[in-house]
Amino acid sequence: MLKRLLVPFVSVFTVLAFTGTAQAQQATDASSPDALVKTVVNDVMASVRADKDMQAGNLGKITALVEQKILPNANFGKTTQIAMGRNWSKATPEQQKIITDEFKTLLIRTYAGAIAQIRDQQVQFRPYRGTAEDTDATIRTQVINKGEPIQMDYRLEKTAQGWKVYDINVLGAWLTEAYKGSFNTIVTQQGVDGVIKTLQDRNRQLANAKS
Template identity: 50%
Template sequence: MKSNKIIQRYLAVLLASFFLVLSNAGAQVIDQSTPDGLIKAVVSDVMASVKSDPEIQKGNIPRIVELVEKKILPYADMRRTTEMAMGPNWKKATPEQQAQLIAEFKSLLMRTYSGALSQLRDQTIQFKPLRAAPDDKEVIVKTVVLGRGDPVSLDYRLEKTANGWKVYDMNIMGVWLVEAYRNQFANQISQNGIDGLVKFLQDRNKQLATVKPAN
């Protein structure tokens, strides 16, 4: 079994890859009619965008947060991501608590893995053939990140919504993002309730906000 540090390292690359793949989405009209089209549409411009942005390369958190808010979130379903990470406890939360959890979890993901963006400058992404029926509402787009070291398998789980396809979960080398947080969330709730989980996320985000990015 992988250690927690190894899993966190893999997830850092996973999240950074997601940010990179979607970071230039605002520069073009994105085709959300097909799941692989959503991901593929922006890959060709991503690496050039990162290389030309010294602030991202430095790990400037406010700059990355701004980027994610404007150009990534329209193509991600953070509500469903948070709901899945919460498991059965999601239905126990009030609408206000649910809104707080979505906001804090989103912030946690952006801040925790923002530093990994500067590490992905020379990678390329290889797409696997999409195996899905035309009427499927949920699919997995499989990719491989090629660069230094061994190839890294990176999969995106998407759902078809009224506004096109949305990403709600990701997998790297067998580790799904939602699963990586589910036990942690459940433990916090069992000890301190849903409000305790909200406070835990708030405290963690405050702590991360004080960390200066490495040059």
């Protein structure tokens, strides 16, 4: 079930969402979420285009890129909590940590495979009309891939450490909502431990496939 849900997100467009916030907090003022996303999306795409190893699928270099640019700047805890929905409160603190770690690993491995696909895509940003007082923002874009426009939106929250991405939207489907139904079904049938096992099994499959 989780494998089917990955299909809409295993693309270059998904990668841009979380990698998009990372380097901007090093390269530009993070007080504006749209400026942050614009700066970093362009920089990440240029970096991958210039690296033949990553384009060839060098997992070590891609994973290093993902870990350096995603982990400090994406709120995986919030992403996981939203995806779990009402079932989050059914999990113990230890289970919550395991689910967050496994879900994070799943997404990172997914993005690592997608980064190698970056080539000649172009990103168009729609006007952002937020204010300085906003603590939550949605940055709307579309990615032009071989002439076809693909909707790609980002949800960010403003924290003490700056803006963090916690959700992405591809073609009208938010990542957290796509996983919520799957997680709910698993909890209903197998309990919270069923989610942990499902994520661990999927991560194991991905690791074996790339070994």
